[in-house]
Amino acid sequence: MDRRDALLLGLLLAAGVIVPGVLDYLLHQAGQPALGSAVWLAGFGTMVLLVWYGWIRPLDFQGPDK
Numbered sequence: 001m002d003r004r005d006a007l008l009l010g011l012l013l014a015a016g017v018i019v020p021g022v023l024d025y026l027l028h029q030a031g032q033p034a035l036g037s038a039v040w041l042a043g044f045g046t047m048v049l050l051v052w053y054g055w056i057r058p059l060d061f062q063g064p065d066k
Helices: 003-029 033-056
Strands: none
16 A cells, blocks of 8 residues: 555545544534434445445455465
8 A cells, every 4th residue: 555545545534433423413412313323324334335445345365375
C-alpha cells in the first residue's frame, strides 16, 4: 500500500466514524433518536462497505502450493 492509499484509507475510516457520530449526536439532541441511529448506521455501514470493496476484497489469500 503506497502513501496515498494509506492516507485515503485513514480519511475514509475517520470520516466514516466521526461524521455519522456527530450527526447522530445532533439528531438525538434535537429529539430525533431514531433518525440519528439510522443516519449513524447508514454512514458507518457505507464506510465498512467502501473499505471492504476498496482494500479487503482485492487481497488474494492463497495457501502454499503443494
